[in-house]
Amino acid sequence: DTAVSQTPKYLVTQMGNDKSIKCEQNLGHDTMYWYKQDSKKFLKIMFSYNNKELIINETVPNRFSPKSPDKAHLNLHINSLELGDSAVYFCASSQAPDATNEKLFFGSGTQLSVL
Amino acid sequence: DQQVKQNSPSLSVQEGRISILNCDYTNSMFDYFLWYKKYPAEGPTFLISISSIKDKNEDGRFTVFLNKSAKHLSLHIVPSQPGDSAVYFCAASDFGSARQLTFGSGTQLTVLP
Numbered sequence: 001d002t003a004v005s006q007t008p009k010y011l012v013t014q015m016g017n018d019k020s021i022k023c024e025q026n027l028g029h030d031t032m033y034w035y036k037q038d039s040k041k042f043l044k045i046m047f048s049y050n051n052k053e054l055i056i057n058e059t060v061p062n063r064f065s066p067k068s069p070d071k072a073h074l075n076l077h078i079n080s081l082e083l084g085d086s087a088v089y090f091c092a093s094s095q096a097p098d099a100t101n102e103k104l105f106f107g108s109g110t111q112l113s114v115l
Numbered sequence: 116d117q118q119v120k121q122n123s124p125s126l127s128v129q130e131g132r133i134s135i136l137n138c139d140y141t142n143s144m145f146d147y148f149l150w151y152k153k154y155p156a157e158g159p160t161f162l163i164s165i166s167s168i169k170d171k172n173e174d175g176r177f178t179v180f181l182n183k184s185a186k187h188l189s190l191h192i193v194p195s196q197p198g199d200s201a202v203y204f205c206a207a208s209d210f211g212s213a214r215q216l217t218f219g220s221g222t223q224l225t226v227l228p
Contacts, residue, residue: 042219104161
């Protein structure tokens, strides 16, 4: 019973392609996130959704578009992939966006390689 | 601008000894700090946290110390076990940024048997 599951685990694609990463959580959480782990290993937030509504949108190219069909799912679509998009992308969820204890539950990550 | 810094990318410790992982931050508005642990091919998992109103929080073998004046926190693991070998991320948040977490770059801990 994986709490936060994301697919695919690995994604290898050519520059210019469009790809999607799916994320689902079965924890009943209201808030979901996308994080990017860059080459320097920092985890940086990209987006946050609370109950299907966008609440955080960091400085991310508009080629990246999150979609939340319901509060248990937050998918990430990436258009016109570039070499610099190669990274590990983590989906996460939490009980609430403004909880004092901002404890996140992460998926296992998607290693994206753009050739 | 790296507001949370983990200056040691790696640390090796003998089994049974103490592991001390360090984290520095620059944003004085941070008031909540967390440590996450990450095994290869898995996502980070929450380990322990501390509020800025405290200077110590303990959970079993794990203790986090916070020195607000120095903007420094540390994670102590005593005794260290081989299963503790993982990457440890420090993270911080503040109310003003909607509790958005800022992570450090992680420290790879290797506990040698």
